[in-house]
Every structure is written in structure tokens, then in C-alpha cells.
Amino acid sequence: MIVATILIAGYYGFNNAGDDAVLYGIITSLRRFDPTVQCRVLSNQPRHTRALFHIPAYDRWNPWIIFRQIKQADMLVMGGGGLLQDVTSPRSILYYLGVVQIAKWLKKPVVFYAQGFGPVQRPLSKWLIRRILNDIDLITVRDHGSREDFVRTGVTRPPVLVTADPAMAIDPSEVDGEAGRAVLARHRVRSSRVAVVSVREWPASKVPYKKVFARCLRRLVDRGWHIVFVPMQHPKDVAPSKEIAEQLGEHATVIDAPLTFFDIMNIIKASQMVVGMRLHSLILAALLSVPAVAFSYDQKIERFARRVGIPCAGSTDCVDEAAFCQTLVACSENLEEARAAMKPGVEEMRRFAMETARRTIDILHRRQR
DSSP states (O other): OOOOEEEEEEEEESSBBHHHHHHHHHHHHHHHHHHTOEEEEEOOOOOOOHHHHHHOOEETOHHHHHHHHHHHHHHEEEEEEEOOOOOSSSSHHHHHHHHHHHHHHOOEEEEEEEEEOOOOHHHOOOOHHHHHTTTSSSEEEEEHHHHHHHHHHHHOOSEEEEOOOGGSSGGGGOOOHHHHHHHHHTOOOSSSSSSEEOOOOTTSSSSSSHHHHHHHHHHHTTTTTTTEESBTTTTTTHHHHHHHHHTTTTGGEESSOOOOHHHHHHHHOSSSEEEEHHHHHHOOOOHHHHHHEESSSHHHHHHHHHHHOOOOEEESHHHOOOHHHHHHHHHHHHHHHHHHHHHHHHHHHHHHHHHHHHHHHHHHHHHHO
16 A cells, blocks of 8 residues: 655644644544545644644755655645735745745645635735646635635636635544633633633734723623633734733633643633634634634634624724624624524535545545556
8 A cells, every 4th residue: 555645834833723723624634535644744843743743743944854855745735724925025925835836846746725815915926826826736725705816816727626724624523621621720710601712913903902802891791701811822812812801800811821722622612602813713613613703804704704604793994892792792692593503604614624635635646646
């Protein structure tokens, strides 16, 4: 039997629970279609990634290691998330497209796996995307808007298929709510009504969203809820979490110790509601059937919320505080209805997430013949 090796590249090893959930979803779903496949990953912290996922991990910044690992692999998977964006700088696009170009020089199949797109603003970035990605094997995207963005940029040769975030392929039965309750208990959270909140800094915000969060979350506190802030990216999300929590007093807790994405999944499973700015706080809530309310800083939040039936209560561009409060209260008082509203979208997205894995393994097997 030929054992194949897949090298996975993405935003891994940066203490971001969302990207770790993506990686875990990719690994586990690929193995369902080929249990023998060996996955390797490029990481910012190879030792940490190796310990967390029990797969070989290598330095994403060393060009010689990257070249050697691509050469030894049977396929390159560019794994999940919004890798192609140049809002902060063009470095992200140059890095990821550079990795893809090495794989094409070495005649390796390349799959872009459940990608988001953009924002991409620079003409050079768009030209490079057209030039390089029209020569790969498959692109799957996590929403219809991303597919339109790829096509609009001129990527027309490989199939561009709408799928779902790889984290949606995680088996919910693996998540341990009891372990989550134990973490909450260690932080002296013993309420039977726990709302997990995920916030992040967003300097470009046009509204004072942290003040709005504090005032609206106070409405939940007044109804007997305990607010637990869970930083999805540590330590970046700790400061905004504490800033809001301080305005809520003893009824809010910030878990400021580093957590693995396994810990975070367990905590969400143990909660009764999620209020999220970070995309994967919402994805994990939907996966685990925990009612949620979204607050958007990026179009990917709104796109996911629409697909899965989660209300979006505002954004960093525009928020009606009264409507935000009303949405939170309505969700908290109608948990079963909110759970039922998510179910069809979640089931569909889980099927889509698995389809990406199936197609990827099919390409791998065809190229091995």
C-alpha cells in the first residue's frame, strides 16, 4: 500500500484557536477518506503544533525547510481561512503564493482548502493571484461571496467550489462538556446560565463597540447570566475582554490563561449561549448546537451567520445599540428556537466540509496512479 503525505500550509502556530480548529478539521476529515494519509504542517511554533496535533510540524519561515517538505510531500494543501488578503500589507499574499509557486515548480498537486477571500486591494496582488492560482488543481471556498471574489479577480481555470469551513467537519461527539464545566469551575463560574463572549481589538471601528458590548451584556447580567470572556487568540484578545468585563463587575469572568482550541470547544459546549466577534467562536457554537449572536468586523462573519441562521446584531461599521440589546435578550430567552434555526444550515455545512476532504483525497489518489 502506498502511504501518501500531505503538507498543510496556513496560519498555524500563532495561538489562534480558530486556525487550530481549521487544522484539526482538515486533518480529521482527510483521514476519514484515507486513514493512512500522513499529514504534516508548516507552523510558526513547530514544537507547540507537534504536541497539540501529534503530527510532524516544521518552521514556516525557513525557505530551505519549506522547499524540502514540499519536495517530499505528495500534495500541498493551503489550509482554510482568509490567507489571501493585503489590507495590512502585501506580505501575506506574497508568502502564501510563494509557497504555492514552489509546489507548482516541483509539479505537486495543490488544493486551496475552504478559503475565504480578501480584502485584496493592490493590483499586484490581484495579478499574482490570477497568475499563480489559475495553475492549481482545486479551490474550495467557505462562502458564495468568496467564490465571486475569486472569479472577479480572474481565477477561472481550476474549479472554484463553495464548501464550508473545515472546522465544521469536527466530530461534535469528541467535545467534552464536562471538561468545559471543570474549566469554568476552576475560574469560579458556577452559574447555570453562561454566555461565552469572544471579542477582539478592531482599531478601524467606526463605532464604540466595546461600550456597546458592555451596555448590552449588562442586559443579560440583569437576567441572571454570567458572562465568560474567552480569548480566541491569546494574548491579543485579553485586553479588549478585560476592558468590557470591568464594566460588568463580578458577573463577568475573563479566562486570561492560554487555552488550546480543545479547551475552548469544551467551554463552549458547557455554555448556554455565545456572543462572538471571532468567526470561529460562532463556527464552534453552531457545530456544538449552542445558540449564538454575531457581531461583525469583517464580511466573513456576516456571510457565515447568514448561511447558518445566526442573527448578526451589528458591526464595527454600524450598530444600533437598542437592536443589539434586543437581539441578545431574544436569543437568551428563546434558546431552543435559536438552536432549531441553526440546525438545517449546520447539517448542510457539515456535508460540504466533508465533500472538500473527499475531493482532495480523490485528487491525491489520481495523481499517485
